[in-house]
Amino acid sequence: MGLTVALDAMGGDFGPQVTVPAAVQALLHSPELKLILFGDLSAITAQLTLLNKLNHPRLSIVHCDSVIANETRPSQALRHSKGSSMRMALDAVASGQADACVSAGNTGALMALSRYVLKQLPGVERPALISAIPNRGEHPTWLLDLGANVSCDSDTLFQFAVMGSVLAEQSLGEKPRVALLNIGEEEIKGNDLVKRCAEMLIQSPDINYVGYVEGHQLYSDKADVIVCDGFVGNVSLKTSEGVANLFIERIKHAIGRNPVRRIIAKWLFSELFDGLQQLNPDQYNGASLLGLRGIVVKSHGSADTVAFANAISEAVYEVKRQIPNKISDRLEEVLLERHY
Amino acid sequence: MGLTVALDAMGGDFGPQVTVPAAVQALLHSPELKLILFGDLSAITAQLTLLNKLNHPRLSIVHCDSVIANETRPSQALRHSKGSSMRMALDAVASGQADACVSAGNTGALMALSRYVLKQLPGVERPALISAIPNRGEHPTWLLDLGANVSCDSDTLFQFAVMGSVLAEQSLGEKPRVALLNIGEEEIKGNDLVKRCAEMLIQSPDINYVGYVEGHQLYSDKADVIVCDGFVGNVSLKTSEGVANLFIERIKHAIGRNPVRRIIAKWLFSELFDGLQQLNPDQYNGASLLGLRGIVVKSHGSADTVAFANAISEAVYEVKRQIPNKISDRLEEVLLERHY
Structure with missing residues (x-):
């Protein structure tokens, strides 16, 4: 076919x-x-x-x-x-x-x-832009929405959780852990949008909701699908790219143009460079409109x-x-x- | 005194x-x-x-x-x-x-x-949490609000711009470049909150407003003061910490426990490690409530x-x-x- x-x-x-x-x-x-x-x-x-x-x-x-x-x-x-x-x-x-x-x-x-x-x-109600991002675990994390919707209500956010869960389940082979991106892990933290959506997710037996994650946990393998509105998701993804590029730039600068340094660096740290390559957003290119x-x-x-x-x-x-x-x-x- | x-x-x-x-x-x-x-x-x-x-x-x-x-x-x-x-x-x-x-x-x-x-x-109307973050330039960038206010209106955001500008001016010695954090650089991008605040900043002769910046430009020395609501600022700052820690972890792992590797790494990358130290959020510890x-x-x-x-x-x-x-x-x- x-x-x-x-x-x-x-x-x-x-x-x-x-x-x-x-x-x-x-x-x-x-x-x-x-x-x-x-x-x-x-x-x-x-x-x-x-x-x-x-x-x-x-x-x-x-x-x-x-x-x-x-x-x-x-x-x-x-x-x-x-x-x-x-x-x-x-x-x-x-x-x-x-x-x-x-x-x-x-x-x-x-x-x-x-x-x-x-x-x-x-x-x-609205399609969402989703992409896989690297983390410390075996599988990547799916993050949505990445900028298709600059403002959302809790129903839309809930639908994003369902859609992201379906996509992630295909490659995980099991119910993905779904989290909401928030500014604290405690129940009381966050804005009304996030709190209302959390209530909906808790009540939904079909979704394996694991609670809130904070920005630094995006890369921690705490969840398979992380849901947020498009403004927050876009800023968060682009911030990540900014920090990653700053690091890669510093590493390149440190190795410099000296050929001996380059050879030794390559020999010692081939593993590291492969690892950094994995953090390169291009490796994960292809955001889907769900x-x-x-x-x-x-x-x-x-x-x-x-x-x-x-x-x-x-x-x-x-x-x-x-x-x-x-x-x-x-x-x-x-x-x-x-x-x- | x-x-x-x-x-x-x-x-x-x-x-x-x-x-x-x-x-x-x-x-x-x-x-x-x-x-x-x-x-x-x-x-x-x-x-x-x-x-x-x-x-x-x-x-x-x-x-x-x-x-x-x-x-x-x-x-x-x-x-x-x-x-x-x-x-x-x-x-x-x-x-x-x-x-x-x-x-x-x-x-x-x-x-x-x-x-x-x-x-x-x-x-x-509301105090804001501000902190300096490293960038590619000589001076750090001030980012606010970092989580004191989970939802803001455009007046509040405008006040944040004024307050951040005052703090940054003290160490710059000149009018700081003020930007709004957004999901695109073009005028048409973003949510209503950001667009309304941009209009107010454009009309304010007292503020050196330079337009929108995106997440990846937080570390680019495009602006001295970057303004956003507390939800976005908190996620963005914590995301940065998450990515930075992921990189530092990978580098440490690559160097490992082998003493020869450690010595060579130190020789190769002393400059890099100094640079990474600068990226360490602790170096910039101390967020102020303005x-x-x-x-x-x-x-x-x-x-x-x-x-x-x-x-x-x-x-x-x-x-x-x-x-x-x-x-x-x-x-x-x-x-x-x-x-x-």
């Missing part, structure tokens, strides 16, 4: 220079995968020619006249999206031509267009080839596990439970 | 074991400083005896019968605070016996008691002697610069400007 992913080949800081080599890499990695590249035909073929993959049997190209710029507002993107690579990739999912869409383009526009083109699953009638994966705008290929893998993973159906089923169960 | 600081000797994870040696260190460091230690007389004298400083001429002790526990709710702390070390240290500031109070105790209780005992400055009619410095609960001594230094610094008066004057000017 085939599995088709629609790529917005023009999105991100580097466009086809990154998306096309990543596409070729992904095809090599997944023998059942077919890709449709949406974007400027000549730019895409130029890259494919460079890679000598112009006639790959599992790759097709659909020419698009326009690209949604990074600075375009979501409302404008909605009005002027026709013919753009992002819109056409999403249309391919809506029409059933593709099973998932991957884009490194404008996040706000992707959110707005995804909702408009694909629509939410029944019972979902709650839609279709699979949409958002790549970092600054993703390189490896990172964008990871985003394609995430899409393949979710298609194989039919995440939207599973979310829909689970939400129905949970909402029934809450009402009866 | 004397300068007296009241210490809650019982607060924090270690109580007198840390606060007493830190007090002795601070007295050594500042020849004009006098300290009053509030807490259990026998526990304090036991520590002073160990240090052979029982009769230090600039150190006095006031016995207190009780301690406010870490798990005490602020409302309970208010009702049952009489005779506690934290309350008596704050009372000493209110009565003019001391110029500032330092405590490593329960943050919520310290906030509530400070407001109750010292009262806010005229025009201040907006009160008095100076209150909150130390980390887990602070060691050096860190707690840093918190005392922060209090001395603020007393010398009369920060509450300066905040009061500035707020008056800014509010006049806004109304005329």
Whole structure:
């Protein structure tokens, strides 16, 4: 059985220079995968020619006249999206031509267009952006929402917990531990939003709710799914990247340009550098929009080839596990439970 | 001229074991400083005896019968605070016996008691917790609010910007660059709270407002003062600590127990370790409660002697610069400007 992913080949800081080599890499990695590249035909073929993959049997190209710029507002993107690579990739999912869409383009526009083109699953108020982050344990932690919703109510936050739980369960094989991100572990801490959602989660037998976690516990393997509103999640994820980059910069600076130091550092600390690589957010590239009638994966705008290929893998993973159906089923169960 | 600081000797994870040696260190460091230690007389004298400083001429002790526990709710702390070390240290500031109070105790209780005992400055809606964090530049960045207020309106956020600006200006010697923490740099990004506060800051000639910063820019020297609500600030600061600890742990693990590796690592990375030390939040220990009619410095609960001594230094610094008066004057000017 085939599995088709629609790529917005023009999105991100580097466009086809990154998306096309990543596409070729992904095809090599997944023998059942077919890709449709949406974007400027000549730019895409130029890259494919460079890679000598112009006639790959599992790759097709659909020419698009326009690209949604990074600075375009979501409302404008909605009005002027026709013919753009992002819109056409999403249309391919809506029409059933593709099973998932991957884009490194404008996040706000992707959110707005995804909702408009694909629509939410029944019972979902707002889709959420989720991503895996590294921690001290064996499995990563899933954090949501990462910025799709700047303000939420407790019902929305509760739905995020359900959706995140479904995605994490697929790779854990058991009920994931779900926590709320808060400013203290004690019951009395936090704002009303978090407290109300905690009450809902405690009463929900379908969710393995483990309580509050604080910012420093994001990386501690205390929970598999950590839920917060999009403002807090976005600040928290980006803060992490900022600190990680500061450390990596200091380490590089310490080793310096001296070749002897470099060789000794590599010999002594290869393990460390591999470890730091794991903390690199690119390793975990591919944030998913959960709650839609279709699979949409958002790549970092600054993703390189490896990172964008990871985003394609995430899409393949979710298609194989039919995440939207599973979310829909689970939400129905949970909402029934809450009402009866 | 004397300068007296009241210490809650019982607060924090270690109580007198840390606060007493830190007090002795601070007295050594500042020849004009006098300290009053509030807490259990026998526990304090036991520590002073160990240090052979029982009769230090600039150190006095006031016995207190009780301690406010870490798990005490602020409302309970208010009702049952009489005779506690934290309350008596704050009372000493209110009565003019001391110029500032330092405590490593329960943050919520310290906030509530400070407001109750010292009262806010005229025009201040809510005090804010501020701390300096390291960055790539020469000076640290001041981040507020760090958790004193779990929900704010735009007026409160605006006042935080004014108060943070006053504190930072004292050490910069020039108008600090003030930014709002947001989930994007573009004007259209963020929630209503942040957008409304941005409008107020743009219109305020007295503040050098430089726009939005994102989480990863906290450590980038883009701004001297970064303003956000207490929920976001607390999560962001604690997330930073979590990532920093993860890195430090990995580095320690890579070096391991092998003595040869340790020596080579020290030679290779002495500069790095100095750099990491700078990233250690303890180096910047001492978050101040701004907006009160008095100076209150909150130390980390887990602070060691050096860190707690840093918190005392922060209090001395603020007393010398009369920060509450300066905040009061500035707020008056800014509010006049806004109304005329």
